[in-house]
Amino acid sequence: MAGLDTACAAPTPEDGPAPSAPGGIGDPTVGEVRLPNLPESARTARGLARAALSDRWGLPESVTEDTVLLVSELVGNAIRHTGAQSLGLRMHRRRGLVRVEVRDPSRGLPCLLPVHELDVSGRGLFLVDRLSDRWGVDLLSHGKTTWFEMRTGER
Template sequence: MAGLEGTEQPRQRVGTAPARWSPAVEDELALKALELFGDPTLGEVRLPSRPESAVAARRLTQSVVMRHWGLSERLTEHAVLLVSELVGNAVRHTGARHFGLRMLRRRGWLRIEVRDPSRGLPCLLPVREMDVSGRGLFLVDKLSDRWGVDLLARGKTTWFEMRVADR
């Protein structure tokens, strides 16, 4: 996964200055993620169950939600954050080698799904002010309009939906 390591900035190449963040650099990295993993609007894409895959999932989400679907920056920020939380849960808690990411848009809604092979259900826990972890599903619950888990014959799909204004 060259160029998709756990940092948000591209790696410095030998003999060149480090690339600074810009929309053009972010677009290029999103295109690389689309080339490497596929388009999650056309079907489920598989990503390796490693922490750095959260970066790729965020880039795919940003690319699809804002650039492809043309939705608002605020909605895109929330979708990117929630994808990161669901991917983090799939990576940390399932022991899987891969997880799936899929994005759907229908009139008035967007839906993002993360599928993994574990049938262990995520738990929405009470969050206290000083907690340093365990806030993922709390954020999903607060920032999405609906969310849930669908048990499958082999694993589960954790999803969230957000209302969107159709033009």
């Protein structure tokens, strides 16, 4: 784990107006979007992330693709391992950095396990650890926020 951090930046005026979110369920760049504990929520989260990264923020495809993959992994982990009825997705941007947060009501910490070549599952946090610039978990009074940050190449 890269460390714990609670600092994040609010969207800046240069971000422009919020795009229409898939399914009209909200915009994770404006406020937390609640997703039900259903397998299709990972797909919804990918769509929300792609809309924010590409449409709203105009970030490069390489950053968008890796970030969308990691959003799917964190949401999928929360669905599979927390027993939560719902979870929250939030995205922040500041120059050169995107931060994605997935909140759930479980205080159980995610575990970064060793990954072997023939493993068919358990690669989610391994991917987060390898592809993100930093990631961590903030424990809350009722649950936790698992987050990661990606550099965007902006200066």
